Amino acid sequence: xxxILLERMKQGHRTIKYPDGPAPELPDRFxxxxxxxxxxxxxxxxxxxxxxxxxxxxxxxxxxxxCLFCTDCVTACPEHAIAYKAxxxxxxxxxxxxxxxxxxxxxxLATALDAKLERLFGRSVKLRQVSxxxxxxxxxxxxxxxxxxxxxGRFGIQMVASPRHADGLLITGPVTKNMELxxxxxxxxxxxxxxxxxxxxCAISGGPYVGHSEVNNGAETIVPVDLYIPGCPPxxxxxxDGLLRLxxxxxxxxxxxxxxxxxxxxQA
Amino acid sequence: MTQLRRTxxxxxxxxxxxxxxxxxxxxxMLARTTIDAVASDWRVASMFAAPIExxxxxxxxxxxxxxxxxxxxxxxxxxxxxxxxxxxxxxPQVHLFxxxxxxxxxxxxxxxxxxxxxxxxxxxxxxxxxxxxxxxPILPGVGDFYRVEGDEVHEVAVGPVHAxxxxxxxxxxxxxxxxxxxxxxxxxYQHRGVEEAMLRGPNKRSIHYAETLAGDTTIAxxxxxxxxxxxxxxxxxxxxxxxxxxxALELERLANHVGDLGALANDVAFLPTASYCGRIRGDCLNMxxxxxxxxxxxxxxxxxxxxxxxxxxxxDELSRRLDVAxxxxxxxxxxxxxxxxxxxxxxxxxxxxxxxxxxxxxxxPAARASGLGRDARHDLPTGIYRFAHLPVSTCDSxxxxxxxxxxxxxxxxxxxxxxxQIHEIPPGPHQVALGPLAPRSLAIAxxxxxxxxxxxxxxxxxxxxxxxxxxxxxxxxxWAGLAYVLRNQQISDFPLCNKSFNLSYCGHDL
Numbered sequence: 001x002x003x004i005l006l007e008r009m010k011q012g013h014r015t016i017k018y019p020d021g022p023a024p025e026l027p028d029r030f031x032x033x034x035x036x037x038x039x040x041x042x043x044x045x046x047x048x049x050x051x052x053x054x055x056x057x058x059x060x061x062x063x064x065x066x067c068l069f070c071t072d073c074v075t076a077c078p079e080h081a082i083a084y085k086a087x088x089x090x091x092x093x094x095x096x097x098x099x100x101x102x103x104x105x106x107x108x109l110a111t112a113l114d115a116k117l118e119r120l121f122g123r124s125v126k127l128r129q130v131s132x133x134x135x136x137x138x139x140x141x142x143x144x145x146x147x148x149x150x151x152x153g154r155f156g157i158q159m160v161a162s163p164r165h166a167d168g169l170l171i172t173g174p175v176t177k178n179m180e181l182x183x184x185x186x187x188x189x190x191x192x193x194x195x196x197x198x199x200x201x202c203a204i205s206g207g208p209y210v211g212h213s214e215v216n217n218g219a220e221t222i223v224p225v226d227l228y229i230p231g232c233p234p235x236x237x238x239x240x241d242g243l244l245r246l247x248x249x250x251x252x253x254x255x256x257x258x259x260x261x262x263x264x265x266x267q268a
Numbered sequence: 269m270t271q272l273r274r275t276x277x278x279x280x281x282x283x284x285x286x287x288x289x290x291x292x293x294x295x296x297m298l299a300r301t302t303i304d305a306v307a308s309d310w311r312v313a314s315m316f317a318a319p320i321e322x323x324x325x326x327x328x329x330x331x332x333x334x335x336x337x338x339x340x341x342x343x344x345x346x347x348x349x350x351x352x353x354x355x356x357x358x359x360p361q362v363h364l365f366x367x368x369x370x371x372x373x374x375x376x377x378x379x380x381x382x383x384x385x386x387x388x389x390x391x392x393x394x395x396x397x398x399x400x401x402x403x404x405p406i407l408p409g410v411g412d413f414y415r416v417e418g419d420e421v422h423e424v425a426v427g428p429v430h431a432x433x434x435x436x437x438x439x440x441x442x443x444x445x446x447x448x449x450x451x452x453x454x455x456x457y458q459h460r461g462v463e464e465a466m467l468r469g470p471n472k473r474s475i476h477y478a479e480t481l482a483g484d485t486t487i488a489x490x491x492x493x494x495x496x497x498x499x500x501x502x503x504x505x506x507x508x509x510x511x512x513x514x515x516a517l518e519l520e521r522l523a524n525h526v527g528d529l530g531a532l533a534n535d536v537a538f539l540p541t542a543s544y545c546g547r548i549r550g551d552c553l554n555m556x557x558x559x560x561x562x563x564x565x566x567x568x569x570x571x572x573x574x575x576x577x578x579x580x581x582x583x584d585e586l587s588r589r590l591d592v593a594x595x596x597x598x599x600x601x602x603x604x605x606x607x608x609x610x611x612x613x614x615x616x617x618x619x620x621x622x623x624x625x626x627x628x629x630x631x632x633p634a635a636r637a638s639g640l641g642r643d644a645r646h647d648l649p650t651g652i653y654r655f656a657h658l659p660v661s662t663c664d665s666x667x668x669x670x671x672x673x674x675x676x677x678x679x680x681x682x683x684x685x686x687x688x689q690i691h692e693i694p695p696g697p698h699q700v701a702l703g704p705l706a707p708r709s710l711a712i713a714x715x716x717x718x719x720x721x722x723x724x725x726x727x728x729x730x731x732x733x734x735x736x737x738x739x740x741x742x743x744x745x746x747w748a749g750l751a752y753v754l755r756n757q758q759i760s761d762f763p764l765c766n767k768s769f770n771l772s773y774c775g776h777d778l
Contacts, residue, residue, distance in 0.1 A: 003606055004540055007599050011544050027554065029561030029576065053473040068476060071567050071575060129433040133460050135774050136435050137483025137564045143433045147546035161431035178388055178408040178457045179436055182428045208476045214389065214461035233483065233564065 015151045019250050023088070023237055030235070031069045031084035034062050038102045040081040051076035054201070054210055064090060064107075065098040065204040065218075068232040091229045091242025095220065098204070098230055110227055112248030117193060121167055122247050124156040127197070128166035128190065132183050133215055134173030134207065137233040138200035142170065144236045157243055163187075168195035168226075174202040174215040175222055187223045197227040197246070199239060204228050272308065275301050276332065276341035282650040284499040284711035287320070287727060290329075291343050295352050298330060298345040305332045305341070306359050311629050313340070313714060313723045315365035317347065317373045318736035321708075321729050326373055328352060329738075331712060331725060335647040340712055347375055350395060354380040361629030364744060370397035372463075384411055387456035387777050392464055409438040409454040416442035416449045424759060428457045435773035443759055451754040451762075453747055458777035466737035470497065470705075478724075479566055482741055482775030487513075487520040487556075488717030489739070489775075490569035492724040495650060495713030497571045500705040500728060505651075506696035509573030511689045514652035515586075516559060516568050518682040521718040522593070523552035525633075525675040525682075528770050529601050532672050535764045536613040544600035551593050558586055573699030583690050590690075594683050601676050614669035618753035618765035621666055630749045632720020632742045633678065634769055636662045637670035644716035651715075658685060671768040705732040717742060719772065741775030 016024050026032070036048075038060060048057045056066035057073050062082075073082050089109055092098055097108040112118050131139050145152040146159065160166050163186045175183055187196070198219040201207035206217035219225055229242040244250040275297070277290050293301065302312065314331040325348050332341045345352075354377035356363040366377035367386045374395025377383070385398070388408040400406060409428065421444050428436035436457035442450040462477050478493035479486045491513055498505060530545025553563035560568035560576045567575045578586075604610050620630070625638040635642045643660045645653045661677035663670035707730050714723045720742030729735040750769045754762060 004603060007544075007603055008540060010599055011596065014547055027557040027561055029559075030557065031561050031567075051472060053476045069562075069566070070476065072472065128429075130429055131433070131435045131458075133458055133774075135480035135483030135486075136772065137480070137486070139433050139435065140484060141563065144546075144550055146433075147550060148543045149547045149550055159433055163429075173458070174460065176458060176460055177405075178459055179428065181407070182436065182457070186429050208473060208480055209460045209462075209465075212461040212465060214459055232480075232566065235563070 014149055015154075016149060019244065026086055026088060026235070026237065030086055030088070031071075033064075033085050033087040033090055033107065034067065034069075034082060034100065035085055036062060036082045036100075036102060038081065040079040042079065045078070047076040047078060048073040048082055054205070054208060057082070061099050061101040063099050063205070064230040065095060065228060066201060066210065067230065068201055068208060070232075088235050088237045089241050090231065090234065090238050091227055091245060093227060095204070095225070095228060098228060110242055110245040113195070113226070113246060117195070118248045120193065121195065122249070125168065125195075125247060126158050126160045126166045127168050127170045128163045128186065129159055129170045129172070130183055130186050132171060132173035132179035132203070132219070133176035133209065134200065134202040138172035138202070141233050141236050142172070142199060142239060145240060150236060150240065152240070155244065155247070155249060157247070163189035164191070166190050166194075168197065169223070170197045170199060171203045171219040171223075172199050174206040174209050174217060175219055176215050180216060180222060183219075183222055195226045195246070196223050197229065197243070198225045199229045200234060201230060201232040204230060207232060272301060272305055273341070276343045279340045279342055279710070279712050281338070281340055281644075281648040282495045282499055282713050284706060284709045287708045287710050290710055292327070293343050293345050295328070295345045295347065298328065298343055299353055299355055301343060302330055302332065302355055302362075303358050306361070309336065310334045310341070312359070312361050312365070313721065314725050314738055314740050315362055315369070316725070316736065316738040317369045317375055318727055320727070320735065326375060328369070329725070331723070333648070333714075335642055338648055340648070340714070342710065342712070350374065351376040351378050353378050356380050360627050361745070364748070382414075385456070387459040389456065389459050389461070408456045413440045413454075414442070414450055414452050420444055421449070437773050439762075441754070441759055441762070446758045446760065448754045448757050448759050448762070451751045453751050455747070455773060455776050458774040460778070462778045463737060463739060467734055469734045469737065475570065481739055481778065482743075482772040483564055484524055485520070485717045485719065485722065485741070485772065485775060487516045487565040487569060488715055488722045489724075489741075490565070491517060491715055492713040492722045494569055494571045495715070496711045496724050496726045497702060497705065499711035499713065500709055500726065500732070501703040502706070503572055503700065503702050505573050506698070506700060507694040508696040509698050510651040511693050512559070512574045512578065512698065513569060514656070515686050515689050516556060516565055516574070517715070517717075518686050519552060519556045519559075520565060522679055522682045523549050523556070524718040525679045526552055526597055528675055528767065529604065529672060531767050531770070532614070532668070532764065533604060533610065535767050536610055538604070538607060538610045541600050541603050544596065548593055548597050548600060551589065555586055555589050555593070558582065558589070570699060571702045573697065575699070577698035578693075583693065587687065587690050590683060590686060597679060601679070604672070611669065613764065614672060615665070615667060617668040617761050618757055618768060619665065619667045620749055620753050622664070624752055625666065625749065628748050628752065629745050631745045632716070633674045634671055634746050634749055635720065636660065637674045638666035639664040642721075644714050644721050648714050650713070652689065656685060656688060668764055668768040707732045719743060719770070720746065739778060741772055743771040743773075743776045746771055747776060
């Protein structure tokens with residue numbers, strides 16, 4: 001018992017300060033939001049598009065929903081016109097907003113749910129995770145949010161064991177044909193109103209498996225999606241940022257000031 | 269043994285041979301050779317069917333491992349009439365390989381004792397081993413399951429959607445009260461057609477398929493894929509890139525082993541270790557991200573070497589973080605062995621006897637926990653492991669405790685290994701040009717991922733494209749081990765036994 005207590009003291013309190021404090025430092029080689037400068041492109045060059053494994057890049061835009069955040073386009077580009085920034089904020093509400101164009105260098109980051117849903121879910125949301133194909137890396141970094149380093153529970157967000165206890169689904173994977181029925185049944189078992197969050201390139205577009213006859217090309221081919229969190233896999237910070245934005249908990253990267261509880265009850 | 273060697277072609281791990289050098293035996297001869305080989309303590313690393321140019325029928329390939337002599341042996345046989353004699357009754361470790369061959373190519377292993385699909389997919393050819401109509405869907409997990417009948421015997425079905433954040437799979441328990449008589453595991457829910465998509469490659473997606481065969485094993489699978497290409501191209505990698513690959517592979521092992529020990533603690537409700545290890549695992553993933561920007565090692569391993577080089581400052585930072593992780597992991601993990609309530613749950617739970625592990629062809633920490641000294645880093649070393657020798661960590665009780673303790677031994681050795689590589693990292697380029705691939709050749713690459721042996725085999729056609737690309741994730745061997753250890757256990761011990769193996773669904777389902 002003494003050993004346990006001593007070790008507890010040694011390990012210390014390790015939950016990240018974010019969103020009240022700064023976000024944890026990301027590695028210098030982290031690949032966040034890509035930017036492209038098409039002004040540098042020579043006529044007729046499509047080296048980036050030719051190199052991209054998922055056809056996420058064409059000469060004018062990058063589809064973050066398809067992007068694997070690999071280095072193939074960056075390496076292929078003779079003019080260094082594509083680069084990854086360290087910006088981890090990538091989650092959006094509309095699929096079309098994931099297509100980044102030269103003239104739209106700012107992402108339309110996810111907005112909060114509408115007032116009625118935000119009132120229902122803003123302070124407490126229970127999610128059922130459905131793993132539907134993919135490689136288990138997205139699942140791993142969703143799981144990380146449950147560790148003491150991130151402590152997702154402090155935001156009132158909890159992953160629950162049954163769809164019947166849930167307010168929504170968090171889907172990973174391209175939705176294989178073999179998971180289609182299970183996903184549909186799980187979705188139907190969640191009581192209304194409900195939300196759906198697609199995490200990772202697979203769940204948004206099919207990822208590296210796009211076009212395979214064994215998969216559907218993402219969750220929205222089966223169920224409506226409310227939040228898209230791109231990445232392969234997305235960094236835990238990207239996932240957390242997306243969830244908090246959806247719930248109206250952060251604006252511009254810092255904690256949104258909430259009305260005191262009493263006034264929230266008064267509104268209800 | 270000499271007779272065996274004469275019958276088969278010998279391949280060195282990470283090398284290629286001309287396809288014509290692979291002897292074609294009769295099916296009967298191939299069966300006899302395999303049985304003899306397994307009786308001499310060899311084992312089956314891979315077994316698959318492949319179409320070969322210029323041969324009118326499909327061919328059956330088998331890759332055997334002689335761990336003791338660090339040799340791989342390969343042979344093939346023609347399958348003339350759509351069927352071959354099942355080896356499973358005499359050699360249980362091929363049971364799933366034979367079902368897979370049937371599912372992919374419609375070839376029937378005659379007298380297979382449990383002849384069911386593996387992944388519930390359509391065959392690649394127009395022949396279906398179960399004569400299923402093409403106008404009806406193939407539903408996963410639907411079909412006969414092994415059943416026990418009698419008073420108070422009942423069946424418990426779990427999945428494909430589980431209670432945690434876990435991949436999908438279906439588990440059928442035959443129970444008598446709390447006691448499990450039998451567990452049957454039906455997978456295939458993660459099947460996304462990777463092996464079929466690798467055909468006619470390599471192309472721009474191939475490396476990404478390799479990196480996502482099992483996301484937590486990105487380094488091991490990507491390394492095996494690159495080794496296959498390098499073997500076919502006779503590419504001489506730099507010593508520096510091999511050391512960096514070794515560091516990345518051991519960091520992957522470190523992260524997953526630490527995470528697993530935390531998860532095991534969680535399953536016996538010992539929260540201190542569960543909490544600390546969950547966080548320390550993240551620190552290990554971040555060390556991989558320090559190397560290549562991705563916590564899972566995406567982009568790190570590339571044909572001809574590695575995608576990212578390191579400078580001294582980065583190595584110093586890695587070294588500093590490694591020291592912290594070592595201290596914190598030791599504090600967190602050693603609580604387990606000192607806590608009687610943990611040990612009472614770990615010890616004697618889910619034992620896998622050595623003999624059963626041998627018969628089932630179990631690999632990785634699960635095999636080593638049952639006393640089998642199998643470790644590809646030691647037995648079939650490639651790259652840096654030819655120069656830096658790691659001791660093989662074993663235990664003999666085969667229970668949850670042994671599978672946990674082997675992980676802890678390996679964590680300590682991985683840290684030592686990484687430290688050694690950091691101090692002695694050789695100079696040189698981090699990546700060299702690959703060069704053209706050899707046509708009509710067969711290449712094999714095996715390396716020890718954190719779950720066990722990852723085996724990739726490629727066969728090229730006359731245009732040097734993949735005529736067949738076979739992937740074996742360690743989970744493919746080990747799922748049967750998990751099913752076995754549940755026998756006569758309490759059903760409530762399933763999560764603990766499951767976590768002690770922590771197998772991959774996507775690596776199995778491909």
